[in-house]
Amino acid sequence: MVSFGGIARKFFGSSNDRQVKGYSAQVPAINALEEEMAALTDEALAARTAEFRRELADGKSTDDLLVPAFAVVREASKRVIGLRPFDVQLIGGMILNDNAIAEMKTGEGKTLVATLPVYLNALAGKGVHVVTVNDYLASRDAEWMGRIYRFLGMSVGVIAHGMDDDARRAAYACDITYGTNNELGFDYLRDNMKYERGQMVQRGHAYAIVDEVDSILVDEARTPLIISGPLDDRSDLYKSIDTYILQLSDEDYEVDEKERTANFTEDGTEKLEQMLAADDMLRGESLYDIENVGIVHHVNNALKAHKLFTRDKDYIVRNDEIVIIDEFTGRMMPGRRYSEGQHQALEAKEHVTIQPENQTLASITFQNYFRMYDKLAGMTGTATTEAEEFGNIYGLSVVEVPTNLPIARDDQHDEVYRTNEEKYAAIVKDIEEAQGRGQPVLVGTTSIEKSEVLAEVLKKANVKDFQVLNARYHEQEAYIVAQAGVPGAVTIATNMAGRGTDIQLGGNPDMRFEREIDAAVEGEERQAREAAIREEIARLKEEAKAAGGLYVLATERHESRRIDNQLRGRSGRQGDPGRSKFFLSLQDDLMRIFGSDRMDGMLQKLGLEEGEAIVHPWINKAVERAQKKVEGRNFDIRKNLLKYDDVMNDQRKVVFDQRLELMDAEDISETIADMRSEVIDAMVARHIPENAYAEQWNAEGLREDAQTHLNLDLPIQDWIEEEGIAEDDIHERITAAADKAATERAERIGPEVLPYVEKSIVMQTLDSLWREHLVNLDHLRSVIGFRGYGQRDPLQEYKAEAFELFQSLLVNLRQNVTAQLMRVELVQEQPEPDLIQPQQMEAHHADPLTGEDEFADGETLTRPMANPAMANPAMAPEARDAANPESWGKVGRNELCPCGSGKKFKHCHGAYV
Known part of the structure; x- marks a missing residue:
């Protein structure tokens, strides 16, 4: 019909x-x-x-x-x-x-x-x-x-x-x-x-x-x-968390070895919360509050390290380091490390030196x-x-777009064999026949490993003069692929090898000119040699056409029809003759997807003999249906990944656009004043609740916040005790004191330097918080999938919590910038330029087909600084000055804060930097 x-x-x-x-x-x-x-x-x-x-x-x-x-x-x-x-x-x-x-x-x-x-x-x-x-x-x-x-x-x-x-x-x-x-x-x-x-x-x-x-x-x-770039030393954090795992009992966690998962029970979560709270490492009341997303990630890693990873099976300890063992080959893989802090958790478990974790500094899809x-x-x-x-x-x-000339290629039905051995035997026979009649053959494989396996098979069969390409050496491979149309040539290539290079029957004249004629040869001599090469190529082209044109012989179906079509399309260019055929076996990856076991039994019952192939249009259609399923699944995966990345992308745009505005602005004093005003608004709202009596106001807390964020020691208690004082009066007095202090500081620094100091501090603070935010999003992403067990949509949960984390970033930005600018002083002694080392960064992009990092040889990127001498304008040369955070150097998280507040650094200035 x-x-x-x-x-x-x-x-x-x-x-x-x-x-x-x-x-x-x-x-x-x-x-x-x-x-x-x-x-x-x-x-x-x-x-x-x-x-x-x-x-x-x-x-x-x-x-x-x-x-x-x-x-x-x-x-x-x-x-x-x-x-x-x-x-x-x-x-x-x-x-x-x-x-x-x-x-x-x-x-x-x-x-x-x-x-x-x-x-x-x-x-x-x-x-x-x-x-x-x-x-x-x-x-x-x-x-x-x-x-x-x-x-x-x-x-x-x-x-x-x-x-x-x-x-x-x-x-x-x-x-x-x-x-x-x-x-x-x-x-x-x-x-x-x-x-x-x-x-x-x-x-x-x-x-x-x-x-x-x-x-x-x-x-x-x-x-x-x-x-990415290295994180600060956090070995104390990994060691502390490792000790918590040792204090848990079997009832505190559940392990599923088959699925390779380990999770805390309710009892285990309660125990962890008590231990974390005792060490001042828990923010809020619950381990699963948004502020604790990083801690949740690390305790999960520590649990996996102890309960899922087995020494001398999954890894060995050698020369004070953890060496991963490949689960398939049993070989050691020195230099390879688990990501997302898992390797550091294993190092803490085995008490070896903990190497710094790499932090994502920037990423984009x-x-x-x-x-x-x-x-x-x-x-x-x-x-x-x-x-x-x-x-x-x-x-x-x-x-x-229609072709310039009609396609004359003969696309033949797939041949399906029961085993790989039978398939390879048929491929060798077909290649020998094609080579015997002078037909060029392009043999397509799905991976580098399979190219090498086939090359070994051809060597054993004494097939002469074949080339093996694998998409690693682009310039050399472009030349070999360009000559794959020469009569009798046999070229084994992965689907990507030499992509972008046209295969012309007889060979590519331009590439031969480049290889065979010295650049110094000019004039009539060059013209004569070029004409001789063209004449030879024209003769070889006719020979290749008479033998049937380029024969594309594929050794396996790829999971994507598109990549099969790419390979097939190498033959039959510009109306040339050609043919293509796919050789499959029931042991191929794709064939296993749709029940090759049943098909194997059926073929044996039908009496299919060893070395015999089944060829039928129905087979082609069945394979195509399997490919469509895989394509659909891969598309869904990419679409889902993109939905998560879009959340970060929206935030990335806000941050990057803000950076550009800061770069372009000559004076950002109004922005600074707005930040200071919002910090004061938040301080007052936090300690003086709306419609509360004066007796309920937290005078000491407000005084401490003013000291921390504004570097001001204000008589808040005295103000509150004044008769008839209102919340607005407190707000106005704090604002007036902060504005006066900021104006005096600006006059000391001077109008020539101040705009640069302000811009430098805002941008560096924004970058630092953005990097920390990226780490938090990575950690959140790694655990958000568990929300699905509670009948909640992980994507919506991720959006909500990522938004909350971003709001926290903005609050921290205002507080951090205000705190630094209320303390900054211009120091005349400038540090030696070579003492300031630019941050080391590395580029990464995993090859989607092999999983290997394309930049694994180590592209090190050095981040340029606008002006090294001014990159940290308040750096003091000697001892710490309580009023000047820039002079403190590295402060331990559990040390008392150098500002003199009496709090631990992580609960004072360390909470914002």
């Missing part, structure tokens, strides 16, 4: 067809300008850029200039790099200009397509970012396509790993900037840790085109970018980074299967 939708598509075309038709309507207008552009001199063609910019300044929009701008870029491309964009490439460019994703098959020239909208949007002068998956592609594309932009009078920059801030700033200042997603994201995070606008490297987020958009915005988006762009677009060969995710998360539609 034919559906109504099917009939409608037959007569009116699909939604995608109608969109493409709409874009196609502008193609004749661009083509009509071709002769006019061809008649212009190089100078006149380049001068059109200045004309377009004038028109934009006069009120025209970029869409108004699309037709003539595309015509200019097409002509420049012909003259500079010898490539003329096809009509379908013009359509791709329009899609990219329209906040959408252009899905274009491999070999359709996506790199060239991007030049059209990049040029058009760069005319506004706000900067365009072209994002690639690795440094090699960023450098290659910036050089290759940069020739077109420079010809038209535009500047081009590239961001690469290892560049210093000055070089980065210059690259971002260009009209067009190429870079990887990691570098752009880390630059954004680092910029929001700077103290002056002039130190920042990025200048905004106007327009970005993301190449291989599915890889960056879906695959890589599973893990956030993180900049790719979803939230790329959603900052005013205009975002992407291009890839495979995006349709993830269209829902692109639409829901990024607001990007996916438009499939």
